[in-house]
Each structure stands twice: as C-alpha cells, then as structure tokens.
Amino acid sequence: MTVLAPVPVLPQVHEHPVPWRPMARVTWLQHRGGLMGVLALFCACALAIVLERFTAPSHASSLLIRFASPDAFTLLVSVIQLFPVVIGVFVGAPLISRELESGAFRFTWTQGVGRTRFVITTLVVLAGFTVTSACVLGALLGWYIHSFEVVGVQSQWQSGLFNATPVTLAAWALFALVLGTFLGALIGRTVTAMAATAVGGVALVAASNLDLVHRLLGVAPLVTSRIPPMSMAIGTLNSTSYAGGTLSGGWLVRGWVTGTGGRELNRLAAYNVMDHVQTAVIHGLTDPTRWLSLHHDAFWMSYQPASRFWIFQGVEAVVLIGLAVLFSFATVRCIRGRARA
Amino acid sequence: MNVVETSGLGKRYHSTWALRDCTLAIPAGHVVALVGPNGAGKTTLLHCAVGLLTATTGKVTVLGDLEAGSLDALERVAFVAQDAPLYRHLSVQAMLGVARNLNRRFDEEQAERRLHTLDIPPDRKVGKLSGGQQAQLALTLALARHPDLLVLDEPVARLDPLARHDFMALVVTAVAEDGLSVLFSSHVISELERVADYLILLTHGQVQMAGEIDELLAGHTVLSGPAEESGAVTERFPVVQSQLAGRHAQLLVRTNGRSDPPAGWESDDVSLEELVLAYLREPSASTLPGPLNFMGNCTTEVVL
Numbered sequence: 001m002t003v004l005a006p007v008p009v010l011p012q013v014h015e016h017p018v019p020w021r022p023m024a025r026v027t028w029l030q031h032r033g034g035l036m037g038v039l040a041l042f043c044a045c046a047l048a049i050v051l052e053r054f055t056a057p058s059h060a061s062s063l064l065i066r067f068a069s070p071d072a073f074t075l076l077v078s079v080i081q082l083f084p085v086v087i088g089v090f091v092g093a094p095l096i097s098r099e100l101e102s103g104a105f106r107f108t109w110t111q112g113v114g115r116t117r118f119v120i121t122t123l124v125v126l127a128g129f130t131v132t133s134a135c136v137l138g139a140l141l142g143w144y145i146h147s148f149e150v151v152g153v154q155s156q157w158q159s160g161l162f163n164a165t166p167v168t169l170a171a172w173a174l175f176a177l178v179l180g181t182f183l184g185a186l187i188g189r190t191v192t193a194m195a196a197t198a199v200g201g202v203a204l205v206a207a208s209n210l211d212l213v214h215r216l217l218g219v220a221p222l223v224t225s226r227i228p229p230m231s232m233a234i235g236t237l238n239s240t241s242y243a244g245g246t247l248s249g250g251w252l253v254r255g256w257v258t259g260t261g262g263r264e265l266n267r268l269a270a271y272n273v274m275d276h277v278q279t280a281v282i283h284g285l286t287d288p289t290r291w292l293s294l295h296h297d298a299f300w301m302s303y304q305p306a307s308r309f310w311i312f313q314g315v316e317a318v319v320l321i322g323l324a325v326l327f328s329f330a331t332v333r334c335i336r337g338r339a340r341a
Numbered sequence: 342m343n344v345v346e347t348s349g350l351g352k353r354y355h356s357t358w359a360l361r362d363c364t365l366a367i368p369a370g371h372v373v374a375l376v377g378p379n380g381a382g383k384t385t386l387l388h389c390a391v392g393l394l395t396a397t398t399g400k401v402t403v404l405g406d407l408e409a410g411s412l413d414a415l416e417r418v419a420f421v422a423q424d425a426p427l428y429r430h431l432s433v434q435a436m437l438g439v440a441r442n443l444n445r446r447f448d449e450e451q452a453e454r455r456l457h458t459l460d461i462p463p464d465r466k467v468g469k470l471s472g473g474q475q476a477q478l479a480l481t482l483a484l485a486r487h488p489d490l491l492v493l494d495e496p497v498a499r500l501d502p503l504a505r506h507d508f509m510a511l512v513v514t515a516v517a518e519d520g521l522s523v524l525f526s527s528h529v530i531s532e533l534e535r536v537a538d539y540l541i542l543l544t545h546g547q548v549q550m551a552g553e554i555d556e557l558l559a560g561h562t563v564l565s566g567p568a569e570e571s572g573a574v575t576e577r578f579p580v581v582q583s584q585l586a587g588r589h590a591q592l593l594v595r596t597n598g599r600s601d602p603p604a605g606w607e608s609d610d611v612s613l614e615e616l617v618l619a620y621l622r623e624p625s626a627s628t629l630p631g632p633l634n635f636m637g638n639c640t641t642e643v644v645l
Contacts, residue, residue, distance in 0.1 A: 022442035029435050030428065102429070106422035107479070110391050111443035112486070114412050118443070 023113065023121035030122075034091045035129060042133045045080055049140045052076065053147070073148075080141055080164050081209075084176035085201035087130045092180020093193040095122065096335065100188040105338075115335055123181060123328060127174055134173035138166035155240035157251040157309065159213040163205065167313045171320035176201050178324040178331070185334040214238045217312060221253045221302035228288050232299065234270045241303065249306030260296045273297050342369045342405050344490045344522040345390050349399030351546075352385050359385040361546040363399070367524060367539065369489075371553070372516055374537035375526040376617055382546040383526040384423065387494045390524070391420040404489055416445065419488035423495045425479035429468030433478060436467055440482045452485035455511070473504030480508060484515045491515070493525035497532060505529070509536050534613045542617060544624045554613060561616055564592045566606035573603055582619040593619045 028035070052072060096119065099105040109115035141164050148154035156165055163172060179200060184193040217238070227247065234255050241247040257270035265273065273295075277288045285291055292298055304312065343366040350363040360382040367373050375383050388394040389401050392410015400408075407414040427436055433456065441447045456463065459477050467475060476496060483491060493512070497505040509532055516523060527533065533540065533554075540557060542550035550557065561581065564574055568590040571583065578594035585591075593611060602608040611619075 026439050026442045029431065029439055033430070103422065103424065103426035104428055106393060106420070106426050107428075107482075108443070109393060110415060110418075110420040110422075111440065112412070112416045112445055113443045114415055117412075 020121060023118070024125045027122045027125040031091065031095070031126065034094065035126075037090055038087055038130070038133065041083065041086060042137060045076070045083065045137055046140055048076055048079075049137075049144045053144045076144075077141070077160050077164060080137055080169070081160060081205055082202070083134060083137060084130075084169065084172035085198060085205060087134075087173050088176030088180035088197045088201045089194045091126055091130065092177040093184045093197040094190050095119075095126070095181045095184055096331070097184030097188055097190045097193040100185075100338075101190050109335075116332055119332060119335055120328075123178065123331075127177060127324075130173040130177050131170045135166045135170040138164055138169035141169075142166065155249070157217070157240045157304075159209040162213050162217075162313075163208055163316075165313055167310070167317045168320075171317035171324075172205070175320040175324045175327075178327040182327040182331045182334065185331045185338075213316070216316060217251050217304055218253050221304055223300060223302045225298045225300050226289065227299065227301045232274075232301070234267055234274070237301075247301075247303050247305065249309075251304040251309075253302040253304065255299065255301045258298050258300060262298075265297075274299075343367055343402075344369045344371075345401065345403050345524060347386075347389075347399060347401045350386070350389060350396050350401055351398035352382070352389060352394060353397040358397075358546055360389070360396075363543075363546065363548055365541060365548050365551055367522075367541070369404075369522050370520070371539040372512070372523040372537045373525070373539040373541060374533040374554075375524060375541045375543060376528070376530065376533065377526075377543035377549075378621060381543040383543055384494055385546075386543065387420075387492055387524070387526060391415075391418055391492050393420075417489045418492060419483035419486045419490070420492045421476075421479045421483050421494065421496055424499065425476045425496075427467045427475065427479060427482075430466065432464055432466055433461055433470070434463040436478065436482065437463075440485065444486050446487050448485045448487060452481050455481045455484070459507075459511075471504075473500050473507070476500060476504065476508055477511065480511055484511075484519075487519060487521075489521055491521055491523045491525075493523065495526055495528070497527065497529055505532065512536065530614045530617050533617075540613070540617070542620050544621070549624065550620050557616060558611060558613060560595055560597070561611045562594060562596050562602075563609045563611050563615070564594055564602055564606045565609065566590060566603070570603070570605060574606065577603065582623055 096105075099108060105115075108118060111118070113121075141161075142156065145154050145156065145161060149156070154161065156162060162168065176197070180193070180197040183196045183200070184190070187193045187196060224247075232255050234257065236254050237252040239252050241250045241252050257265045257273050259265050259269070259273075273292070276295075277285075277291060277299075280291055281288060289299070345365070345367040347363050347365050350360055351358060352360040359380075363382070363386065375386065377383050385394060389396055390403060390409050392414065395410070403409050403414050404417055407417075428439065431439065437449060437452055437456075440452075441449050453463070456478070459474070459481070461470065461474050461478060467478065470478065476499075480493075480496070491512070496512075497508055500508060512523060512525075513536060515521065525537075538554055540550065540552065540554050541548060552560075564578070566574070566589075568585050568588050571590045571592060574580070574590075574592055574594065577599070578592075578596060580592050580594050582593045583590060593615065
C-alpha cells in the first residue's frame with residue numbers, strides 16, 4: 001500500500017514544552033495513593049498530639065508524674081521522628097522504581113515534557129507536600145512538649161527532639177524523599193528500593209540521634225568558669241541545662257577542672273577536687289567558685305547558649321537540604337544514564 | 342525530509358552489540374515496517390529514535406535534523422512501546438489527563454471521540470482493560486498528540502486477529518487524516534503488505550534491506566527452470582535464495598531492472614512474505630539504498 005499524503009506544515013515548537021501547573025496535576029494523579037497514605041499518618045500523629053496536649057495536666061507536679069511514665073510521649077516522638085523515613089519509603093522510593101519496573105517510563109519519558117523535567121517537577125511537587133506536612137507536625141510537637149520544657153523535664157536540645165522541630169523535621173522529610181527517589185532510580189526495583197530506603201533512613205536517623213547531633217552541638221562552644229560546680233559532672237556531658245540555672249535553656253557540652261597554671265586535671269584528680277568542694281559546701285561554704293580560685297583550681301564548662309538553638313537548627317537543615325540537592329542531581333544523572341544503559 | 346536518519350549507529354549492551362554500523366534514511370510520508378528476527382536490534386533502533394536510549398557510536402536524528410530525544414523531537418514524535426505500558430492503576434479518563442498535561446499539543450476531544458468509537462469506558466481502570474483495548478488506548482493517546490512521526494514497537498504482537506485488524510485500521514485512518522509518518526516493528530509479515538509501503542529488514546544489528554516495498558518487489562523475481570542451467574542465471578542475476586527440487590531449480594533473484602528471463606526459464610512475481618523470508622534465511626544478502634542520497638539517487642547494490 002502506498003500512502004499519498006502531503007507532509008504537514010510543522011507548528012512552532014516552544015522552548016519549554018509544558019508549564020509547571022499541569023505537571024503538578026500529573027503528579028497528583030500518579031501519586032495520590034501514596035500522598036493520601038502520608039496524609040493519613042500525618043493526621044493520626046496530629047490528632048494524637050492534640051489529644052495528648054489537651055489531656056495533659058496543667059500543673060508541674062502532675063506533669064512530672066506523667067513524664068515518669070513516658071510510654072505515650074516516647075511512642076509519639078519515635079513515630080514523628082520516623083515520619084520522614086515513611087515518606088522516603090512510600091513516596092520517594094517508588095517514584096522512579098515503579099516506572100522502571102512496570103515499563104511505564106517508556107510512556108512517560110517519551111512525552112513532550114521530557115524525562116528530566118518530568119522527574120524534577122514531580123520531585124518539587126512532592127517535596128512541597130512533604131516539607132509542609134513535616135513542618136506542621138514539627139510545630140505541633142513543639143507546642144506539645146513546651147509544657148514539659150517549662151517544668152524542666154524535656155528540652156528541644158535533646159537529640160530526639162532536636163531532629164523533630166519544624167525546621168529539622170521538614171529538612172529530614174525532604175532528604176528522605178530525595179534519598180528514596182535516588183535509590184529507586186539506582187536500583188530500579190520497587191520493593192528493594194523501599195527496603196533500602198527504610199534501612200538507610202532508620203540508620204541515619206539513629207546515627208543522628210546517637211552521635212551526629214552531639215558532634216554538631218559540640219562545634220565552637222562557649223566556655224565559662226563562672227558556673228558553680230555543684231552537681232556537675234566531669235567529661236562529656238551532652239545534656240540540657242534546664243530552666244532555673246545560669247545557663248538556662250542551653251546545651252552543656254563538656255565539664256573539666258584545671259589546676260595550678262591552668263593545666264587540665266585528669267578525671268581522678270578532678271573528682272577529688274569536686275569531692276572537696278562538696279564537703280566544704282556541706283560545712284557551710286557559700287561560694288564554691290571562689291573557694292576553687294583560692295586553691296588555684298577552677299571548674300570549666302563548654303556550652304551552647306539557648307540563643308544558638310535556631311542557629312544549629314539552621315545548620316542541620318542546610319546540611320540536609322544540601323544533601324537532598326546532591327541526591328537530586330544524582331537522580332537526574334541516573335535517569336539520564338538509563339538512556340546509556 | 343527524512344523522518345529518521347542514522348549514521349553509523351551502534352548500541353552496545355556491555356560486551357554485546359545490539360546495533361552495529363546501522364546507516365539508514367527513512368523519508369517522510371511513509372508507513373515503514375521494521376522487520377527482523379528476534380534479537381535483530383529492532384527495539385533498540387526504535388528506542389534510539391525516540392530518545393529512550395543513546396547511541397554508543399554514530400548518531401540518530403529525527404524529522405530533519407532534530408536530535409533524537411531532545412525536547413523539540415519529543416514534541417513531535419509519539420511512541421507506543423511494546424505491550425503498551427500505561428499506568429494500570431489509573432482510569433482511562435485519568436490517563437487522558439496525564440497525557441494532556443504532559444504534552445503541549447494534545448487533542449483531548451479527538452482522543453475522547455476515538456475512545457467512544459472504540460467502546461472503551463472512560464471510568465474503567467487501565468489494568469482492567471483487555472490487551473487490545475490497552476493497545477488501542479496507547480495508540481489513541483499517541484495520535485492525540487498530532488505527531489509528525491509515530492513510532493510503534495511490536496504494536497500487534499499480543500493482540501488477537503480482530504484486535505490486530507482494528508489497531509492497524511486506526512493507524513491507517515490516522516495516516517490518511519493527519520499525513521503523519523509511521524515507523525513500526527512487527528513479526529507479523531502478513532500485516533505489512535496491507536499497511537506498510539516502506540520496508541527495513543534488520544538482521545544481527547545491521548540493515549539488510551531497505552526501500553519502498555513496491556520497488557523492492559519490482560526489483561525481485563522468482564525464476565523457475567532446469568537446475569543444470571542455473572549457472573547461466575547466476576551469471577546474469579544476483580541470487581538471493583535458491584531452491585533445488587530434483588532437476589528443477591527455483592531462484593529468487595534481484596533483477597536490477599532487467600526483466601527478461603533466460604530462455605527456458607519462467608518468471609513469477611515475488612510476494613512480500615517470500616521476499617522477507619528469503620532475506621531472513623540469507624543474512625549475508627543485502628540490498629540497501631544510500632542514506633544520504635535517497636532523493637532519486639539512491640545506490641542499490643546486492644552482495645552475496
């Protein structure tokens with residue numbers, strides 16, 4: 001059969017083939033299942049926080065009693081900390097791996113929008129959703145623990161809570177989303193990518209809580225010798241300075257004792273000095289700092305003042321966002337590289 | 342204008358070459374059938390043409406000089422992949438929405454009209470459609486983009502005869518209405534003659550035969566005569582395939598414009614199926630037009 005047909009006049013082709021807004025609608029159509037799941041988890045967490053907050057007693061002693069049996073609190077904080085991982089596993093990991101596994105990429109990547117723009121737009125839309133939901137969840141958690149903070153039993157400096165403020169939780173959600181997307185693009189198998197994201201995400205959250213946050217908060221601390229050494233420990237502290245103290249609301253990094261000539265005493269000698277101070281206080285000493293000075297000793301402490309809290313929040317967020325950007329580039333390179341596979 | 346033009350195109354997967362030194366030019370306005378045995382490199386060639394794969398060597402351009410896979414090319418080239426992969430969890434209507442939002446040129450009214458004609462319910466999940474309906478939906482989505490080039494990879498491979506007929510009828514109708522060029526790969530040779538007017542035969546990753554089907558058929562003939570005189574025939578005509586039955590020989594030859602058979606020999610027209618099968622059985626035989634001098638000056642040669 002011979003087809004006799006004129007070659008049509010070709011219309012002008014625009015530089016940017018498809019606007020962003022229609023692309024957002026495509027993202028919603030494709031991922032509404034996963035997004036609804038995340039939204040359901042978000043609503044469940046939010047509801048739990050609100051119920052916990054409104055059923056919490058208003059006076060301090062009752063709060064302390066409630067804190068002594070912290071099952072609900074611990075569970076709530078743990079779930080919220082894992083919220084970014086859930087996003088990474090159920091939204092990020094299947095994003096590209098499902099396309100590759102089902103072969104649907106042969107449809108999507110040959111549409112007028114092009115594969116790079118398609119993936120970037122999808123990521124941006126999903127990132128907007130996850131960052132917003134994580135931010136609101138972090139704010140709700142902050143509102144919930146504020147009542148514990150004012151009576152000095154909780155602090156947002158603590159590593160678990162430090163990663164669950166509106167700023168850091170949103171940054172973690174973004175990072176987990178992009179990490180999952182990258183692993184999905186790299187592995188190309190949905191279930192494997194989800195498992196890898198779950199393992200990687202949980203490992204990173206745990207590493208951050210147990211070590212990385214402490215390392216971050218140990219950067220460039222202030223140092224003072226004006227703190228009364230009473231009830232203070234020697235060595236690495238990594239603890240909160242609760243309300244009422246000189247460093248109220250700050251983060252204590254390390255304590256040590258210096259002797260004659262400003263030389264740091266070893267742990268045994270330092271505890272000897274502290275014991276002497278304790279004994280002197282029991283016998284009526286009112287100014288332990290001056291007492292130490294008279295004995296050519298001094299108790300020192302490095303700390304982060306309360307005013308630096310949001311600076312460190314910003315630093316952690318910038319690191320996570322930077323990693324998310326790097327993984328985004330790696331994802332784009334990966335899907336472009338699929339053409340060379 | 343050539344709708345697809347390759348020059349020394351090669352694609353290697355690890356240590357295996359799926360395509361090697363593939364040079365061809367497909368002129369606009371044709372329905373082109375790409376045939377070849379399994380593993381010949383048909384899908385690889387089509388994926389290179391739509392930008393899903395990039396070449397290891399050489400280059401491929403579409404619709405004149407557009408780089409395959411570039412945004413300009415994607416705007417004007419529609420592709421229906423093997424097994425018509427779509428989003429199975431979406432409804433047909435949602436799938437239309439996806440396609441509409443992923444393309445600047447998308448005729449949703451036309452698509453809805455076609456789906457209505459094909460009796461495909463818009464609220465049905467794609468995964469619940471039959472194989473034929475999924476293929477029709479994929480083709481409808483591709484045609485609604487008003488492409489200048491439609492690329493189809495084994496579009497009827499898993500369809501029953503009726504669905505196959507309906508699918509190809511839709512392609513032919515679109516060609517007649519929109520004047521688009523079509524490049525499709527197929528194993529179903531019986532479909533080719535009815536639909537295609539240009540043939541490319543790919544074997545072992547290389548183009549073995551390419552040209553307009555009418556010219557290819559006119560350029561070949563089947564000569565039947567005494568076996569002991571076949572030597573005289575082979576001196577005059579390049580033989581693609583020979584079959585001996587006792588003292589009788591049947592030779593499929595390329596005539597090179599000479600139509601007079603030798604004395605004592607009968608000449609018969611060759612069918613497209615016979616021609617394709619003959620070349621498939623003789624991978625060393627080839628007849629190729631030069632890719633760059635297609636317009637009236639194509640070089641055709643036979644190597645045996």
